[in-house]
Amino acid sequence: MPLELTTVADDSATFHDGLAVDQLDDLQPGTEHAHRGITFTTLPRPSGTLRCRLATVNDVHFGEWEAGRIDDRAEGPIKRPPAGSAPYPETMNRAAAAEMAAADLAAVVVKGDLTNDGTDEEFAAFEDCYRVPFGDRLHVVRGNHDAYRGQDVYAGDQWIDLPGVAVALLDTAIPFSATGHVTQAQLDWLDAGAAASTVPVLVMGHHQQWTGGKRSRDYFGIDPDASEALSAVMLRRPAIVAYTAGHTHRHRVRWIGERVPSIEVGCVKDFPGTWAEYRVYDGGILQVVHRMSSSEALKWSEECRDLYSDFGVDYASYALGTLAERCFALSFR
Numbered sequence: 001m002p003l004e005l006t007t008v009a010d011d012s013a014t015f016h017d018g019l020a021v022d023q024l025d026d027l028q029p030g031t032e033h034a035h036r037g038i039t040f041t042t043l044p045r046p047s048g049t050l051r052c053r054l055a056t057v058n059d060v061h062f063g064e065w066e067a068g069r070i071d072d073r074a075e076g077p078i079k080r081p082p083a084g085s086a087p088y089p090e091t092m093n094r095a096a097a098a099e100m101a102a103a104d105l106a107a108v109v110v111k112g113d114l115t116n117d118g119t120d121e122e123f124a125a126f127e128d129c130y131r132v133p134f135g136d137r138l139h140v141v142r143g144n145h146d147a148y149r150g151q152d153v154y155a156g157d158q159w160i161d162l163p164g165v166a167v168a169l170l171d172t173a174i175p176f177s178a179t180g181h182v183t184q185a186q187l188d189w190l191d192a193g194a195a196a197s198t199v200p201v202l203v204m205g206h207h208q209q210w211t212g213g214k215r216s217r218d219y220f221g222i223d224p225d226a227s228e229a230l231s232a233v234m235l236r237r238p239a240i241v242a243y244t245a246g247h248t249h250r251h252r253v254r255w256i257g258e259r260v261p262s263i264e265v266g267c268v269k270d271f272p273g274t275w276a277e278y279r280v281y282d283g284g285i286l287q288v289v290h291r292m293s294s295s296e297a298l299k300w301s302e303e304c305r306d307l308y309s310d311f312g313v314d315y316a317s318y319a320l321g322t323l324a325e326r327c328f329a330l331s332f333r
Contacts, residue, residue, distance in 0.1 A: 001302075005038050006272070006320075008327045009288045010045040010279070013139075018302065021293045043329055048282020051164025055100045057275045058111035058206065058246025058268035060111060061145065062089045062129075063122035067270045067286025068307040073133035073312035079270075088300050089116075092268050093129045095297035096275045101133040103277065106162045108134045108221055109169060111246045111265075112206025118151040136145055141249065142173050150175045156185055164280045166197050170205035172222055180207025180222040180247070188227055193239035200285065200332055201239045202278065203230075206247040209262045211254045221247060231256045238333040241285060244276070251289060251321030259333065265289065270304035272320050273297050289326035 001023075009015040009229040011169040027033060030044035033034050033191040060324040065087060066075040081088050094201035100108055110130065115122035123146075130138055152175075160167040168190050182205070210227035217223055222230065234240045236256050243256075251274070252264040254322050265276045272291050279286040292301070305306070305316040320326075 001305075003036055003038065003167060003325060004039055004320075006291045006326075007096075007289060008040055008042060008323060010286060011112045012042040013042065014291065014293070016291060016293070017300070018084075018153060019295060040323075041131040043286055043288075043327060044288065046281035046284030046329065051280045051282065053104055053277060053279050054107040054109065054162060055103065055105050055212050055275055055277050056109045056111055056204065056244065056265060057093075057096055058123070058265055059101075059113040059249055059269060060089060060093050060096075060110065060327075061113055061116050061269045062093070062125040062127065063116035063119060063266070064269065066087055067304055070308075070311075072290070075282055076308070077310065079307065083094070090125070090129070090294065091296050091300055092273050093126075095273070095294040096268050096294040097129055097133050098255040098294070099292060100275060105134075105137065105277075107137050107139060107167070108161070109167060110140045111169075111204055111244075112139070112141055112173065113246065114140065114154065115146050118146045118149060123153055127128070133142050139169060139204060139236050141157050141171050143310060144173055144178045144180070147173045147175045157189060162280070164282070165199055165278075165285065166193070166201045167200055168193055168203045170203065172205040172207040177222045179218060179220060180205070182222060182226045182230055184229070184242065187233055189228075191233045191237065194233070194239045197239045197265065199239070200241045200280075201237070203206070203234065203240055203243045205243070205245050207247045208264050209243060209254075209256075211256065211262055221245070231260075231262075234260045241330045241332060250319050251325045253262070253328070261330065263287070266319050266321070268292075270307060270319075271301045271316060273301040274326075280326065284332060285330040287326075287328055289332060
């Protein structure tokens with residue numbers, strides 16, 4: 001594989017070359033740099049004091065043992081770790097937790113699909129990986145995989161107050177369904193919280209928004225009617241700076257009224273194997289997506305570049321997205 005620039009922050013950049021990692025630190029913000037023939041510009045640092053850092057992960061899928069399988073279909077390719085190896089959700093999530101534990105984080109938010117099938121054993125494996133290092137800094141909401149059989153573990157919305165920012169964590173899961181929804185009561189709760197907030201608000205949930213195209217109640221994310229109602233709240237309340245989700249296993253940014261980004265963050269469990277950091281300053285917020293760089297995580301991640309190729313999908317391009325969709329500045333309104 002060619003050298004890839006996977007992360008650019010205000011003070012660093014990370015390159016991956018197969019299983020090799022080049023980490024450049026102590027860079028100047030908003031400055032052009034070059035490394036091994038690749039030119040890039042570090043993110044401009046927002047004005048004011050750094051108030052806090054927080055991180056998110058999603059689609060961690062404890063209990064999954066085959067990557068790339070769709071229902072009972074034989075196409076894939078379907079990937080499994082070698083016999084005797086640790087289950088790959090353990091490998092990938094332990095790597096993510098270790099990297100986040102080494103950062104100075106005020107909170108870690110897990111945006112759903114904690115498990116493959118919502119069993120007690122899978123929830124316990126998730127807790128063991130993430131609760132132990134983060135304790136009460138850990139905030140969790142369920143995804144569709146956690147509620148397929150009507151489970152209500154990690155159900156409900158949460159308002160999380162942090163230095164310089166608030167997180168409104170929405171439960172978008174519909175029990176027994178892969179699709180998502182937010183109710184009018186949830187929107188009223190978000191509207192009231194954003195109206196009263198004296199700090200910027202990041203809205204988070206598992207399912208991505210519908211932002212256009214064919215309308216369908218079976219849309220894989222939040223249904224169109226609820227998505228438009230959520231967008232209306234986001235546009236009405238200037239404290240809200242973004243909505244960020246998981247579910248699609250990709251990095252992507254779309255815009256609500258050209259004013260508020262609707263963000264998707266890739267999965268932990270396979271390629272590219274990422275977590276997202278938010279650096280909160282007085283004058284703005286930086287999203288910085290990190291690819292897990294332990295040798296074990298990179299080896300499995302690289303194995304998964306060609307998932308779904310039997311279906312004609314370029315999974316590597318789909319999942320990684322562009323650098324501009326992974327690392328960017330969120331402006332206040």
